[in-house]
Amino acid sequence: MARCGAFSDCGRLGGSASGGRMRCSGQWPRGVVGRIGVLMATGGSGPRLVLWDIDHTLIDGGKVSRRAYAAAFRQVAGRALEQPWQFDGRTELAAASEVLRLHGLSPEDGLLAAFLDLIVAELRQREAELAAEGRVLAGALEALTALGTMSDVRQSVLTGNLYTLAVLKMNVFGLADHVDFRVGAYGEDAYERIDLPARAFARTEEHLGRRHVGADTVIVGDTLRDVATARAAGARCVAVATGSTSAAALTAAGADVVLTDLADTEKVLSALLGGGPGRGSGG
Structure with a gap:
């Protein structure tokens, strides 16, 4: 593995159930280095807050x-x-x-x-x-790691999981280092998923000193509720057809970009850091 050398404030990326911070390994998975160079050479600025769904977007936890x-x-x-x-x-x-x-x-x-x-x-x-039964979905670690090198991008989760379970799952699969759990939104925050972005935005103001809004946010997920949530928040929506919802259904629901999976890191980064709502392209 190559050393990333770009985590100037790497400790800010992680979190734990107790509120402590965890440090990233500071390494890129194999094959990502060149892809980041390609994206950064295009000068894409993209959104500053990326909110990931967990189950069937980043991981598959089996039954x-x-x-x-x-x-x-x-x-x-x-x-x-x-x-x-x-x-x-x-x-x-x-x-x-x-x-x-x-x-x-x-x-x-x-x-x-x-x-x-x-x-x-x-x-x-x-x-x-x-x-033993679950797995990290293809490309998830690479995408999280690549975004983590970008100083103007903050990553967290917007998930139906309770906070404790979100942290547990991300830790089990070695992904927790890459997100700031303090500014996420969780399954105990609201009954309806569509109400979660407001909680995440409020937490960015509380913990980061800047309140993010839909216009500078991208929501990533695999269900129709993820798409509806992004649309209601005015956020860019990148949907992945890695769950039970088809790419056609995600497109029809209004996702800005629909990806088959996260395996192509360059394509994922382009989707995440592209234009605002309604300006994406499928892949």
Whole structure:
């Protein structure tokens, strides 16, 4: 690996569940160095805040989260989880509430909070399973690393995961060094995903001293909810067809750029650092 030599304030990129900072390794994965040079030679300035979805955008966690939900439900309800449900970009608040309602249970009276606490506990117990069954999606590490060398770009996550689970998953797959968790938005911040960008923008003002807005933000995700969230926030949307939603559906929903995956780092960086909403191109 080549040393990046560009992380002048590398410690700012990371975070931990306790609020501490983690330092990046300062290395580029093989093959990225030349691609960054190509992009930077074009003089692209791009957005200053990049907010990544996690599941099926950066990682594939297999069925581990579903098993954690099933185990947590059995504890909180005293019976097996039977009705099927979909995450599809929902926040953890929304997904857990739906699971309870599908089984005739009300999320009120503390049941939802207890369920969420148990989900966290169950997934923590399954970290080894997550590492064994899951994987970083092709190109995700390269894209995160490349953006991390750009001093005018800040990266975080906009995810349906609870904060604790977002940090856990990113740590398990070695991606946590590359994002600033302080300015992200998480599954306990709002019931509807569409309300998450406002939380991230407020946190940029609190922690960075500058309030970002949609015009200087790009949201990256794999579901129709990711696209709708970006559109509502006035942010650029880069969608990846690495989940259950097709490229055609993501395009029809209004994504500025739709990528098959993140494997081509040069193409990913061009999409992320391109024009504002409505000025992208597919790939």
